[in-house]
Amino acid sequence: MADYFVEAKSRRELRKCAELVRKTFHLEDVVYFPIVQLLDVLGEIFESFSYEIVEDSELPANVHGDTDVTSGHIRIKESVYNRACNGKGRDRMTIAHEICHYITLCVLGFKLQRNFGGEEISTCNDPEWQAKCMAGELMISKRLVGNKSINEIVEACGVSENAASYQKRKFMEEDEK
Numbered sequence: 001m002a003d004y005f006v007e008a009k010s011r012r013e014l015r016k017c018a019e020l021v022r023k024t025f026h027l028e029d030v031v032y033f034p035i036v037q038l039l040d041v042l043g044e045i046f047e048s049f050s051y052e053i054v055e056d057s058e059l060p061a062n063v064h065g066d067t068d069v070t071s072g073h074i075r076i077k078e079s080v081y082n083r084a085c086n087g088k089g090r091d092r093m094t095i096a097h098e099i100c101h102y103i104t105l106c107v108l109g110f111k112l113q114r115n116f117g118g119e120e121i122s123t124c125n126d127p128e129w130q131a132k133c134m135a136g137e138l139m140i141s142k143r144l145v146g147n148k149s150i151n152e153i154v155e156a157c158g159v160s161e162n163a164a165s166y167q168k169r170k171f172m173e174e175d176e177k
Contacts (some may be wrong), residue, residue: 048072
């Protein structure tokens with residue numbers, strides 16, 4: 001059960017959002033997306049955006065970052081940020097995930113609602129799935145790496161093997177339809 005739900009968005013719609021982000025920053029042909037640098041640029045473009053790198057102890061052990069959609073403020077654990085700066089794929093994806101929460105909810109205005117009834121929500125209405133999906137589409141552009149192997153995607157995009165495998169599988173499923 002999720003505490004919140006958002007208006008339904010498909011993977012294709014979220015891919016279009018990711019491509020819009022790439023186009024906005026003139027990164028549509030850049031395979032290795034500069035996600036850490038985007039943190040600084042967003043603050044220059046959106047007054048509502050801010051972020052901070054916090055000591056690991058400031059967030060629960062199982063939380064690597066969070067986004068306050070009311071204030072537009074992202075917090076990233078220091079260890080996560082440092083590993084992302086050093087090219088660690090999982091941590092680069094964590095930052096992308098939090099940025100995608102900000103973009104979908106604060107910039108694009110996806111409607112976020114409380115799930116008071118405690119009802120199960122579909123995947124396409126889950127804000128966590130939407131941020132994960134858009135982050136994957138942002139960091140691993142199908143248009144740029146659709147024909148590459150998983151290892152080539154890991155290397156070219158600076159993502160984890162799990163992320164590359166997942167995206168590659170989704171690309172193949174789409175192509176089969």
